Amino acid sequence: MRTEIEKLFQETIRQIQSVKTSSDLQALYFSVLGRKGKFAQLLSRLPNLPPGERAGLGTLANQTRNKLQQAFDQAKLKFKPQAADSADFDPTWPGILPEVGHTHPISAFIESAIKFFSGLGYEVAEGPEVEYSRYNFDLLNIPPNHPSRDLWDTYYLKNSGPQMLLRTQTSPVQIRYMEKHRPPVFIIAPGRTYRHEATDAGHETTFTQIEALAIDKNLKLTDLLGTLSAFFQHFFGNVKIRFRPHYYPFVEPGLDLDMACLLCHGKGCPVCKYSGWLEMLGAGMVHPKVLKNMKVAPNRYSGFAFGIGVERLVMLLYGITDIRLFLAGDLRFLEQFT
Numbered sequence: 459m460r461t462e463i464e465k466l467f468q469e470t471i472r473q474i475q476s477v478k479t480s481s482d483l484q485a486l487y488f489s490v491l492g493r494k495g496k497f498a499q500l501l502s503r504l505p506n507l508p509p510g511e512r513a514g515l516g517t518l519a520n521q522t523r524n525k526l527q528q529a530f531d532q533a534k535l536k537f538k539p540q541a542a543d544s545a546d547f548d549p550t551w552p553g554i555l556p557e558v559g560h561t562h563p564i565s566a567f568i569e570s571a572i573k574f575f576s577g578l579g580y581e582v583a584e585g586p587e588v589e590y591s592r593y594n595f596d597l598l599n600i601p602p603n604h605p606s607r608d609l610w611d612t613y614y615l616k617n618s619g620p621q622m623l624l625r626t627q628t629s630p631v632q633i634r635y636m637e638k639h640r641p642p643v644f645i646i647a648p649g650r651t652y653r654h655e656a657t658d659a660g661h662e663t664t665f666t667q668i669e670a671l672a673i674d675k676n677l678k679l680t681d682l683l684g685t686l687s688a689f690f691q692h693f694f695g696n697v698k699i700r701f702r703p704h705y706y707p708f709v710e711p712g713l714d715l716d717m718a719c720l721l722c723h724g725k726g727c728p729v730c731k732y733s734g735w736l737e738m739l740g741a742g743m744v745h746p747k748v749l750k751n752m753k754v755a756p757n758r759y760s761g762f763a764f765g766i767g768v769e770r771l772v773m774l775l776y777g778i779t780d781i782r783l784f785l786a787g788d789l790r791f792l793e794q795f796t
């Protein structure tokens with residue numbers, strides 16, 4: 459009996475090694491270790507043996523069965539379960555973890571900006587990325603000879619002449635929204651914008667802005683300044699900001715907002731070009747001509763607007779030094795923002 463057990467063991471091990479498919483392995487398993495397999499048949503003779511011969515055989519049988527079980531388990535790993543052969547499917551095997559995507563850092567920032575401005579009562583508006591020159595320039599009081607309209611700055615659509623373009627700013631959404639709405643109006647319009655730029659660490663042809671437009675009775679410059687201060691406090695804490703007059707054709711007065719450089723705290727460094735300040739956005743009180751283009755009476759209503767450059771802001775938030783990383787699709791960069 460002892461030799462029979464050992465023989466069955468050796469033989470089975472040899473067979474396991476030469477098995478070619480998962481189902482052959484399974485068949486072998488049942489023929490040896492199955493309920494009515496060779497092993498069970500051998501053991502069924504155990505009670506009939508004389509007590510002298512029986513001694514130690516139980517232990518040997520158990521050890522052999524365990525060793526065979528291990529050999530089968532090992533061999534099973536060689537064969538991947540195939541969906542087509544349901545006999546091979548083992549639901550206890552660990553699954554393959556699916557790769558789950560996550561929000562792009564620019565989208566994540568837009569989401570948190572929307573949350574912030576919703577708290578102030580703003581709604582979200584959208585406009586097309588392929589835009590008419592009328593909305594992108596004319597109705598915003600940007601004259602035909604303005605340098606930004608140049609063929610070298612703006613992507614015009616082939617065959618449309620100067621009529622259609624990829625929007626260079628989110629400001630046209632102001633005009634579009636006011637075609638269908640009346641004051642009071644408080645909106646933000648996040649989205650992609652395009653400019654014919656030579657790209658480098660600080661410039662991209664495709665970037666993101668968040669436009670804001672507020673029109674109501676008695677809106678003043680201080681309302682604009684307060685809104686922008688609250689925004690910067692929310693995202694950057696107690697950082698210093700300053701307002702500086704700047705000309706934009708669609709606002710009067712117009713201004714730029716600078717933030718104290720986060721890296722050198724105003725002392726001056728290469729990032730802020732040794733000025734201690736970083737230009738963050740353009741803003742102003744909506745120009746009376748633009749209000750008229752929106753069919754809003756400038757003597758009854760006033761408004762403010764601003765346009766935030768999103769990439770710039772996110773770069774400062776996270777210490778990102780090259781704007782081109784946002785659209786490069788490099789997972790080593792993107793996966794840092796899960």
Ligand code: DAH
Binds near residue numbers: 709
């Ligand atoms: N559209 C401007 C740009 O892309 C930014 C801007 C400036 C938007 C002033 C505004 C504003 O709404 O009032 O450079």
